[in-house]
Amino acid sequence: MKNLVESFYQRHDVLLIAKELIGKSLFSYIGKTLTAGIIIETEAYRGPEDRACHAFNHRRTLRTEVMFHDGGIAYVYLCYGMHNMLNIVTATSGIPHAVLIRAITPTHGLETMLQRRNKMKVDRTLTNGPGSVCQAFGITRDHNGLSLQGPTLWIEDTDLKVDPLQIIATPRIGIDYAGPDANLPWRFVYYSKRT
DNA sequence: ATTGAGATTATT
DNA sequence: ATAATCTCAATC
Numbered sequence: 001m002k003n004l005v006e007s008f009y010q011r012h013d014v015l016l017i018a019k020e021l022i023g024k025s026l027f028s029y030i031g032k033t034l035t036a037g038i039i040i041e042t043e044a045y046r047g048p049e050d051r052a053c054h055a056f057n058h059r060r061t062l063r064t065e066v067m068f069h070d071g072g073i074a075y076v077y078l079c080y081g082m083h084n085m086l087n088i089v090t091a092t093s094g095i096p097h098a099v100l101i102r103a104i105t106p107t108h109g110l111e112t113m114l115q116r117r118n119k120m121k122v123d124r125t126l127t128n129g130p131g132s133v134c135q136a137f138g139i140t141r142d143h144n145g146l147s148l149q150g151p152t153l154w155i156e157d158t159d160l161k162v163d164p165l166q167i168i169a170t171p172r173i174g175i176d177y178a179g180p181d182a183n184l185p186w187r188f189v190y191y192s193k194r195t
Numbered sequence: 196a197t198t199g200a201g202a203t204t205a206t207t
Numbered sequence: 208a209t210a211a212t213c214t215c216a217a218t219c
Contacts, residue, residue, distance in 0.1 A: 063215070081212030083203050100202060131203050174202055
């Protein structure tokens with residue numbers, strides 16, 4: 001297991017990075033507890049030219065500011081007034097690319113995740129949506145702009161071998177307002193046989 | 196100052 | 208299908 005280095009995040013092909021993040025391991029050490037899981041679903045948001053991206057047309061606000069920074073940090077924002085969303089900022093300064101983490105399969109800290117999610121049993125709903133992932137991992141807007149080199153939030157490589165054929169590309173979720181860009185197949189789902 | 200809508204989730 | 212809930216940006 002090895003922490004992904006800055007140069008991994010600072011490449012300029014956000015679609016490639018979104019695909020490569022599938023099968024990696026997301027860690028958080030928050031509230032004195034370690035939680036971790038394998039990333040199984042991502043979405044790419046490609047800066048100025050992507051109508052679905054918050055930073056479309058270089059829209060630069062308090063919220064989108066961190067997307068313009070160098071890759072390798074977290075972009076966390078609030079959606080629908082109640083859900084935190086975790087994004088990975090990629091590319092380099094001035095290029096607002098990001099990858100939304102939509103789902104993981106839990107590996108560590110299951111107890112903590114259940115508590116945070118207010119659930120009794122581990123099931124598919126524990127961490128299968130961007131809001132759920134953040135809640136289970138304890139990630140909030142307080143972690144906006146945080147470095148992914150740790151010690152609070154980071155991503156490690158794994159021994160898991162991901163066959164490219166197991167990654168399915170589909171249109172992104174919940175962005176009907178983006179016009180033609182709503183059809184771009186920039187959502188990536190890891191397809192594995194399940195019980 | 197007000198308003199409308201959003202990268203969602205859990206429940207009816 | 209819909210309520211819950213709050214930030215942002217566009218408009219007055």
